[in-house]
Amino acid sequence: MAVNRADLEPMSPEIKFFKILEWKCLAEIKAFLKQTHSNFFSVIDARKVFSIEQMQICHERAQRIMQTSDRIKRPESAFLMLLSGENQISRAQEEIGISSSTESIFVVYDNTADFASFLKFCGDWLEEMAKIPTPYRNQERDSIIFSRMARVQLSL
Numbered sequence: 001m002a003v004n005r006a007d008l009e010p011m012s013p014e015i016k017f018f019k020i021l022e023w024k025c026l027a028e029i030k031a032f033l034k035q036t037h038s039n040f041f042s043v044i045d046a047r048k049v050f051s052i053e054q055m056q057i058c059h060e061r062a063q064r065i066m067q068t069s070d071r072i073k074r075p076e077s078a079f080l081m082l083l084s085g086e087n088q089i090s091r092a093q094e095e096i097g098i099s100s101s102t103e104s105i106f107v108v109y110d111n112t113a114d115f116a117s118f119l120k121f122c123g124d125w126l127e128e129m130a131k132i133p134t135p136y137r138n139q140e141r142d143s144i145i146f147s148r149m150a151r152v153q154l155s156l
Contacts (some may be wrong), residue, residue: 010108013059014115015081016107017046017133025125029105032121033076039111041118042076044083046104048096049134050141057146058082061153069156074122078156085148087155102103104129 001032020026029043040059049055060080072078084095098105105126109115119126 011021012056013040013108013110014112015052015132016102016115016133018107019104019129020102020125021127022125023100024065025122026100026102028122028125029098030117037061037109037114038109039109039114040079041109041111041114042073042079042097042107043098043118044106044108045082045098045102046106046134047102048105049083050145052132052134052136052137054083054142054145055106058149059108059110065153065156080156081152082149085145085152085153094145106134126128 033041033043040063044055058079061082062075065072065078065082066075069078072081077092080092080096081087081089084092086092086095107115107118109118
């Protein structure tokens with residue numbers, strides 16, 4: 001029996017880029033993030049990410065961590081920790097999460113129903129941009145980020 005390769009590999013997340021039109025939506029976004037989602041859903045400050053590949057790899061590793069670690073309860077927490085290089089969730093949220101200085105965001109998700117709910121909840125304050133300004137790969141920064149990511153992964 002042939003094995004479908006897609007069954008073996010974790011799904012890549014969907015990544016959307018938005019400009020924030022009104023800063024007051026940050027509280028609404030934070031409230032939405034506290035809700036229960038069907039699967040993986042995260043919103044991060046776009047200025048604090050160096051490559052799309054970085055987000056994809058963090059998503060994949062966060063999914064693996066959820067299968068092996070009893071310490072982490074939500075894949076979004078592992079994702080933020082890996083992405084920021086911080087081994088404490090509160091520091092990770094401060095480092096990579098949204099704040100009053102956030103001007104644009106990445107929405108990273110793997111369930112379209114959650115994304116549709118997010119747009120219904122916060123869409124009026126956001127403008128989706130067709131072109132993502134972040135490069136797919138950032139060779140100058142990725143090696144630094146990936147070594148920090150490995151350090152966090154070992155601590156979990």
